[in-house]
């Protein structure tokens with residue numbers, strides 16, 4: 001079996017270290033691994049794939065002989081270095097938001113729209129909350145048609161990287177908040193990323209634009225409210241979706257059960273529904289609380305939970321890479 005030269009940009013970060021973990025778990029065929037980060041981490045040793053690797057500072061010439069580059073070092077790094085990596089021959093899968101809205105860059109959830117990749121060498125990984133919502137919405141789109149979607153998210157602090165985790169842990173110890181505008185241990189915060197002129201946050205508008213692009217429904221009516229909650233890992237998304245055609249709740253449950261990547265967790269009388277502890281450290285999207293929306297005809301309510309660092313970031317990217325190499 002062919003082995004690949006893989007680079008991880010942002011290898012010391014939360015998503016980057018999960019890339020390493022997931023690549024190892026999946027026994028990804030690695031020939032050489034290049035671990036790249038800022039100058040601060042250069043020289044640091046990371047042990048994986050049975051060897052010690054030295055972290056290098058990301059530079060323009062870092063991508064020589066690299067075949068697959070997984071990026072997770074923020075938007076400005078991806079903006080500058082992803083084209084450099086592609087030019088030197090790598091296929092780039094980028095976790096930042098830098099390229100997601102570029103019409104020439106496919107935005108991919110493998111279970112939903114892998115075919116969108118075509119022969120593109122730069123592929124964007126969607127936002128962590130968007131990814132998990134795409135699986136049930138794609139299933140519903142194909143069977144019933146989508147008319148309108150309304151998201152409310154419950155996003156863990158790990159979605160903000162190490163700064164978010166550290167702020168929750170220190171405020172749990174009674175220290176003053178240093179990252180979020182309020183002490184996250186005491187409250188939920190209805191702001192993720194900056195506010196835009198339309199009153200929505202950037203995170204909320206990412207969910208709107210990315211959903212339309214992935215589902216290839218450019219005119220779909222969507223709105224979103226994104227909330228940070230005092231939970232370490234996993235995001236929850238409550239979805240209200242108005243469908244083109246009527247449905248039976250039992251049929252929707254069967255539909256979810258059979259869709260790749262989804263685990264149906266919907267037995268309320270036994271307290272079975274998606275919770276963060278269920279999704280932590282695995283790659284499934286848990287779907288439950290499926291019921292008819294009482295406020296609107298042909299409308300459905302459901303709740304999803306997934307690990308934001310795994311299915312919402314690293315695992316989705318590695319799944320893309322696995323599918324690409326298996327198609328080569």
Ligand SMILES: NC(=O)c1ccc[n+]([C@@H]2O[C@H](COP(=O)([O-])OP(=O)(O)OC[C@H]3O[C@@H](n4cnc5c(N)ncnc54)[C@H](OP(=O)(O)O)[C@@H]3O)[C@@H](O)[C@H]2O)c1
Nearest residue numbers: 010012013014015037038041072073074096159161162313
């Ligand atoms: N957390 C999530 O749930 C999530 C989900 C989806 C996508 N993402 C995206 O993934 C990216 C990283 O997020 P994260 O949560 O992993 O953040 P993080 O834990 O703060 O890690 C950031 C990484 O970027 C590296 N970096 C920073 N400045 C750099 C530079 N000038 N040159 C090279 N490397 C540099 C850091 O290296 P040093 O250690 O050397 O500073 C570190 O490896 C962001 O674009 C984020 O939007 C995150």
